[in-house]
Structure formats: C-alpha cells, structure tokens
C-alpha cells in the first residue's frame with residue numbers, strides 16, 4: 001500500500017516548503033519535488049497545508065472526576081480527535097487510591113485498546129505519593145509510560161504536601177521521567193470555597209473567586225523552586241494566568257528547564273462566561289480568566305515561554321452532570337471538552353490573527369508535545385522514517401463550531417456558534433485516511449499503543 005500526497009505545502013515546526021510525500025507501509029518513505037512514482041492512492045493537496053498529525057498530551061478520555069464519569073469513552077473521544085486533526089493522544093491514566101501503577105496501566109490499556117481510533121499513550125497520574133507508588137516508577141518507564149503527574153489542588157483528605165512534591169520530583173527525575181504538575185494551592189482553595197459558601201456565594205459567577213490567579217502563581221512558583229532544588233525538569237499542566245506565566249518566564253530566563261502547557265479555553269474564552277445562565281458549563285480548573293490574560297498567554301506561546309497547547313478534554317454533559325452545580329458550583333464536575341476543536345482554534349485565534357507563525361502553530365500542537373513526551377521523530381514531524389500521520393489542512397475553509405458537528409458524546413460545545421477560518425480537510429494515520437472534512441472513517445481499535453521514550457530535553 002503506497003500513497004502519494006501531491007502539490008501540498010509542507011509545514012513542520014521548522015520549515016515551510018512545497019513538496020510531494022510518498023508513504024509506504026505506514027511511514028514517510030520519500031519527500032521531494034514532483035515525485036512521479038506509481039502509488040495505489042494519489043491525494044491532491046494543492047492550495048492546502050500538509051502538517052504532521054497533531055499530538056494532544058492532555059486528555060481525560062474515559063475518566064472519573066469528582067465522582068462522575070466522563071460521557072465519552074476512547075471510541076467517541078478519539079473519533080473527535082481524528083476529526084479535529086489529532087492523530088496521537090497521551091491520556092492521563094488515573095491511579096485510584098490503593099491500586100498499583102501496573103494495575104492502573106493495564107486498566108487504561110483495556111479501555112483504549114478495543115476502541116481507540118487514533119494512536120495513544122499514557123501518563124500516569126498518581127493519587128498518592130508513597131514508597132510503594134514511587135518504587136513502581138522505573139517499571140512504568142520500561143512499559144513506555146515516561147511522564148507522571150500529581151495535582152496540588154486536591155481535597156483536604158488527599159492533599160499532597162511539600163515533602164511529597166519534592167520527593168515526587170526527585171524520584172521521577174532520577175528515573176529519567178518527566179514530572180507533570182497541576183499547580184494550584186488546594187489548601188487555600190478549600191478555605192476560599194468555604195468562605196464563599198458561608199457568604200452564600202455559590203453560584204457559578206463566583207467560580208473565579210475561589211481559584212484566583214495568585215493561587216495558581218503561588219503553587220507554580222513553589223513547584224519551580226522544588227524542581228530547582230531537585231535539579232530536574234518540570235512540566236506545568238493547564239497554565240491559565242498571566243501571573244503563573246510570569247513565574248515560568250522568570251525561571252526560564254534563569255536557564256531552568258521549566259515547561260508549560262496552556263489550553264484552548266484559556267486562549268479564547270474568558271471569565272465573563274460564568275455570568276451566563278448556563279455558566280457552570282465552563283467550570284474548569286484553573287477557571288477561565290478575564291480576557292486580558294489571553295494576550296499574555298499568546299505572547300508567551302509566541303516567545304517560547306509556554307510550549308504546548310493541550311486540550312484537557314474532559315467531557316461531562318450539562319444535563320445531569322454539570323447542572324448539578326447550577327446553584328452551587330462545587331457540586332459540578334470540572335472540565336471542558338475540546339479535543340476536536342483544539343487545532344482549529346489555535347490556528348484561527350493564533351495564526352489567522354497573526355499572533356503566531358504557521359511553524360509555531362505546528363510546534364505547539366504537534367512537535368514540542370511529541371519531543372517532551374518521547375514520541376519524536378516518530379510523531380510530531382514529517383521526515384523520512386516518521387509515521388505517516390498527517391493533517392491536510394485547509395487554511396481558507398470556514399467552519400462554525402457547534403455541538404452539531406462534534407463527535408464527542410457531550411451535550412454542549414463551549415465554542416457554540418463561533419465562526420472560524422481554517423479546518424482539517426483530510427487526516428491520515430500511518431498512511432490510512434481516518435477522517436475527511438469532519439467525517440471519520442477510522443475504525444475503533446485501529447489506534448495503536450505507543451510506548452514512549454524517556455525525556456531527553458527539547
């Protein structure tokens with residue numbers, strides 16, 4: 001099976017040029033001007049961009065949060081990924097207290113393997129930092145799970161204290177993994193939530209007041225200090241505010257290997273959404289910020305102080321799940337869907353508006369996530385020998401984001417009615433077309449588990 005993609009403009013994180021791509025046995029076999037070899041399929045990509053398949057390194061595709069299960073499973077969520085141009089996901093496998101990391105990994109593989117439409121790997125999300133769990137880290141690296149996460153905003157009974165944060169960083173770093181941290185100060189959040197409740201301020205419009213940017217900045221700063229002490233790299237997930245971005249920039253200016261990720265919702269939605277009658281739909285943690293933060297985040301994305309845009313896809317229905325928090329936001333599950341919209345939103349709000357270059361766009365949604373999480377150069381670029389994962393992207397196509405075109409099972413779209421420019425036209429995984437103009441033909445179970453390499457810097 002050979003495929004020839006002709007006449008497109010190839011855009012990687014570093015180059016923009018016109019060339020044809022010959023795909024053989026699922027890999028890029030040749031890139032050159034006017035390749036005239038016989039192929040079983042010829043795709044004309046004239047007037048379109050040929051990008052490496054996007055890599056989404058922050059997803060919760062079939063997960064439990066705040067006692068509720070996401071409405072998606074690996075089939076619906078990875079179909080949405082494929083339609084949106086994402087050909088590899090790295091999902092958070094969540095350790096339930098008492099379970100081993102090995103059991104957790106097997107459980108997540110069992111959920112993904114029969115259903116995944118795109119390729120997938122896993123981070124391991126620890127629920128507890130103790131000797132038993134930490135001792136399992138080297139075996140996880142052998143199994144291709146090379147990144148580990150803790151969240152500092154947990155409830156009082158699952159608080160991860162300072163000593164545990166330092167130990168986590170040291171043990172992950174010593175094993176050759178990458179430590180990922182959700183940095184918000186849980187103890188302060190709990191106090192603010194309690195105070196707001198005492199004052200009767202439980203409506204969604206008060207969400208920003210329980211998790212103000214300072215709470216994120218303080219935890220970000222603490223994590224950076226501990227990573228410096230442990231002399232290890234660290235990756236900050238879902239960074240949302242100018243305050244936290246400033247801490248990352250200061251560390252990077254000192255030469256510290258600190259990496260940060262933001263999400264599409266922090267780039268295009270703002271905290272005024274919580275004023276809407278169904279404002280609880282937008283309950284994410286950290287919360288949406290006033291719109292001026294967006295300009296700071298875009299600048300950090302352009303200058304290289306924030307490195308990745310991950311979706312943080314967590315799909316909970318409004319009816320029957322999110323709406324439990326209509327009167328008291330703390331009763332609602334946290335998280336927003338966005339796996340399908342991610343690359344279109346970054347293109348439209350970033351490249352189309354001139355905030356970032358097309359190459360930087362590819363870097364943020366594909367190349368850097370692939371490098372940080374041990375997938376490069378198999379994923380994240382188009383080079384001879386890479387997997388033939390591609391998005392043939394039409395920068396001139398118009399699309400209106402809506403629940404009606406969403407393939408996730410979730411019953412709302414946070415970007416409903418947004419008219420944007422640019423859309424994936426054809427999405428290819430290891431040489432096979434898996435989605436065309438939003439219609440998915442990739443099969444559940446065709447996605448493969450990708451064992452990832454150890455963190456090697458970027």
Ligand SMILES: [Zn+2]
Nearest residue numbers: 058059060312
């Ligand atoms: Zn998340």
